[in-house]
Amino acid sequence: MREHDISQVPxxxxxxxxxxxxxxxxxxxxxxxxxxxxxxxxxxxEKPFPVISEGASLTELAQSMDKQTPAILVKQASxxxxxxxxxxxxxxxxxxx
Numbered sequence: 001m002r003e004h005d006i007s008q009v010p011x012x013x014x015x016x017x018x019x020x021x022x023x024x025x026x027x028x029x030x031x032x033x034x035x036x037x038x039x040x041x042x043x044x045x046e047k048p049f050p051v052i053s054e055g056a057s058l059t060e061l062a063q064s065m066d067k068q069t070p071a072i073l074v075k076q077a078s079x080x081x082x083x084x085x086x087x088x089x090x091x092x093x094x095x096x097x
Contacts, residue, residue, distance in 0.1 A: 010071050010082060011045050017073060019045030047074045062088060
């Protein structure tokens with residue numbers, strides 16, 4: 001996560017989204033259970049990010065995000081793209097009015 005400057009990642013198994021992990025979640029886990037780094041991710045993963053179609057509107061995308069949903073996955077033919085709140089804010093502040 002540090003190498004790619006990201007704070008959350010989807011967990012995908014067999015082409016299906018099965019969960020997610022966030023920096024906050026990982027930190028809390030490692031502090032409370034020091035041997036967690038040796039255990040399977042499945043034991044600690046958080047709920048999966050919502051998946052929307054690539055044809056979803058900007059309004060649908062924004063409405064899918066809340067305090068508990070830091071990212072949305074967009075289903076593509078080749079897999080998934082991730083859109084974070086930060087990505088959406090960046091996009092909206094760069095639009096010309």
